[in-house]
Amino acid sequence: MRPYLLCVFLLLVRSGWTAEPLRVVTGTTVVQDLVLQIGGDRVRSTCLLQPGGDPHGYQPVPEDVKRLAKAQLVVINGLGFEGWFEGLAKEAGYRGTVVVASATVEPLAMEESDHPAHPGHEHHTAQDPHAYNSLQGGMRYAEVIIDALAKADPAGAAEYRTRGKTYLGELRQLDAWAKKAIAAIPAGQRKIVTHHDALAYFARDYGFEIKAPGTALEDSQPSAKDIADLVTFIRAQGVKGVFLEFAKNDKIISQVADEAQVKIGAGLYLDGTGAPGTPAATYAGMFRVNVEAIVAALK
Ligand SMILES: [Zn+2]
Secondary structure, three states: OOHHHHHHHHHHHHHHHOOOOEEEEEOOHHHHHHHHHHHHHHEEEEEOOOOOOOOOOOOOOHHHHHHHHOOOEEEEOOOOOOOOHHHHHHHHOOOOOEEEOOOOOOOOEEEEEOOOOOOOOOEEEEEOOOHHHOHHHHHHHHHHHHHHHHHHOHHHHHHHHHHHHHHHHHHHHHHHHHHHHHOOOOHHHOEEEOOEOOOHHHHHHHOOEEEOOEOOOOOOOOOHHHHHHHHHHHHHHOOOEEEEEOOOOOHHHHHHHHHHOOOEEEEEOOOOOOOOOOOOOOHHHHHHHHHHHHHHHHO
């Protein structure tokens, strides 16, 4: 049989066998992209967050309740990223499976100050949810999602596994590319300052030192001392990698860069993918854009 005839035949078979696409709801844009890459047209996935939305401080809207009520499967990042999810699930009466994409990742701890609305400004330790900012983490997420889709839709299991294997191969290639690109940065210059503490897994796997004035909370305010310490760090270490983040308040980083008299590098996507149609619209794209920005500023 000629290849295109085989394709037509398979399409006919599939459209005859499969019912409606699996209705998936995802908690973050990274997880959403992974579900789409692996699920293809067997899934119809809706992300609760829009690109550029802040998972840490997200406030669900009434439409989210409706979306969740109709879901057959939910996939979240986990590690506390979607702290708002439990309340939303209760409100929507969702009792289906909730898959935690980061389930097989070994979590790093992060320091998180209390929300300014609560008194005290005490620090406590939480799990760092930004595991996808290392491709080692992203690959673990993809494996979990392959299994979850195969379980939720057994008729598509072979398809999810085939597509998942191809996608994992792409992420492995991207990881090899990143390691090679980063090798151009002298080890002593692998120091990065960003708005919030989101690159710990990246730092561990690619050999960087990270400083961030903000904690995971969008509206947390660093003290004057925090900022002064950061300026001292940048000057003393000759840090060239001071980066803004997309969808974050730029004022603090701009102030730090001004005081330290350093240039600001291109914006990084650390909490989720970029807008549709941009190079950072996918998880792999976002990772590549970040590495390119870091390498361009530091080498
Ligand atoms: Zn974050």
